[in-house]
Amino acid sequence: MNRLHNKIAIITGAASGQGAAEARRFVEEGAKVVITDLNEVDGKALADQLGDSAIFVSHDVSDEASWQRVVEQCLAAFGGIDILVNNAGIYRQKSLAETDQALMDLHYRVNVLGAFFGMKAVHPVMKAHDGGAIVNISSIAALRGSPGLFAYAGSKWMVRGMTKSAAQDLAQDKIRVNTVLPGLIDTPMLAGNAPEYLEEIKQMVPFKRLGAPEEIADAVVYLASDESRYVTGAEITVCGGMSA
Known part of the structure; x- marks a missing residue:
């Protein structure tokens, strides 16, 4: 249980769901x-549960100045940054006809600019400390056409593209950049859907079930650890076979 021994990580959107599962696994390792999260109540509660190995920072990923505060507080608390997990994201079910500029802007600011600002913010620190690992969370909606998810899917396609380019740009600084593409995961993001819809989408999955947040955390730990030291620009789907 020491795959991330002495590593220092920033995980965004980590107050609940996949991010919280990742934070727990990281501390275990x-x-x-x-x-970081805008949800201060759950974020602080999780940090308290994890003890001296974690701190909570209130953070709007779409605000570049907020990123600088996160980096400063991480350095003050732990003295470095080895890993960034760009996990924060939003998901709204709207078709092209239903999508307006405001919804497009929202997905772009959170899902795309959030990951961009994060990579930019940690790059100088990782470069100065002989490298690091960045894991961007995309979606299987970024692998094919996704009806009813116009803004969300478009933003997650951009995350894939940014990751591929960043992997090339940052290799010279010994910074690895990879993507995890979750499928249908049992998190609060899906919880707002009607039970009959959830049952319907389970049938779309070859495994016939939703994934668990911990199953995403397993993939993120691998990409954040030295086990993947020769892996960059890669994409790992965790989707119960939906991408097959």
Whole structure:
């Protein structure tokens, strides 16, 4: 249980769902973790549960100045940054006809600019400390046409593209950049859907079930650890076979 021993990580959107599962696994594997989110109540509660290995920082990923505060507090608390997990995101079910500029802007600011600002913010620190690992969370909606998810899917396609380019740009600084593409995961993001819809979408999955947040955390731990030291620009789907 020491795959991330002495590593220091920032995980965005980590107050609940996939991010919270990732934060717990990171601490179990020996990392120090900065949990960031706009949800202060759950974020602080999780940091308290994880003890001295975690702190919570209130954070709007779409605000570049907020990123600088996260980096400063991470350095003050733990002395470095080895890992960034760009996990924060939003998901709204709207077709092209139903999508307006405001919804497009919202997905772009959170899902795309959030990951961009994060990579930019940690790059100088990782470069100065001989490298690091960045894991961007995309979606299987970024692998094919996704009816009814116009803005969300479009933003997650951009995350894939940015990751591929960043992997090339940052290799010279020994910074690895990879993507995890979750499928239908049992998190609060899906919880707002009607039970009959959830049952319907389970049938779309070859495994006939929703994934667990911990199953995403497993993939993120691998990409954040030295086990993947020769892996960059890669994409790992965790989707119960939906991308097959």
